[in-house]
Amino acid sequence: LIASEFGAGGQLGRRGSALGKWTEECQALLLQLHLLGALHADLAGVAIWLLADSPVDPSTDEVYRPGGVNDKGLLSVDRRPKLAYGAVRAIFGGHRGLLLPSSEQHLLKELEA
Numbered sequence: 509l510i511a512s513e514f515g516a517g518g519q520l521g522r523r524g525s526a527l528g529k530w531t532e533e534c535q536a537l538l539l540q541l542h543l544l545g546a547l548h549a550d551l552a553g554v555a556i557w558l559l560a561d562s563p564v565d566p567s568t569d570e571v572y573r574p575g576g577v578n579d580k581g582l583l584s585v586d587r588r589p590k591l592a593y594g595a596v597r598a599i600f601g602g603h604r605g606l607l608l609p610s611s612e613q614h615l616l617k618e619l620e621a
Contacts, residue, residue: 509549509551509552510551510552510553510554510555511542511546511551511553511554511555512554512555512557513555513557514539514542514554514556514557515535515538515539515542515556515557515558515580516534516535516538516539516580516592517529517530517535517578517579517580518530518531518532518533518534518535518536518579518580518590518591518592519531519532519574519575519577519579520532520561520579520584520588520590525612526608526609526612526615527615530574530579532590532591532592533591533608533609533612535580535590535591535592536590536591536592536594536595536607537595537606537608537612537615539556539582539592539595539596540595540596540599540606540607541606542554542556543556543596543599544599544604544605544606547599547604556582556596557580558578558580558581558582559581559582559583560581560582560583560584560585560587561577561578561579561580561581561583561584561585562577562578562581562585563576563577563578563585564576564577564578582596594607595607
């Protein structure tokens with residue numbers, strides 16, 4: 509079984525809480541949860557959506573595609589890495605825990621509850 513086309517939106521440079529919509533922290537956290545879940549379930553593979561952000565129809569509603577960009581990439585449109593890139597790289601490199609900034613460590617306690 510393969511988990512395919514999972515991801516989360518994150519705007520390059522939009523920093524804040526891991527629970528904040530469109531933040532790089534939120535994107536990184538959600539991708540880590542997906543990947544660690546796939547590893548725990550012993551899936552045969554994963555396909556993350558998507559490697560790099562890409563422009564979409566500029567008339568797309570800002571609520572769904574801020575700035576006219578599909579921002580679910582690990583890299584920005586101009587291929588700069590987002591926080592999610594480092595988190596995914598760590599997991600594929602063997603790390604098996606959540607990487608969270610110290611200001612977000614309380615989330616781990618909430619997840620364990």
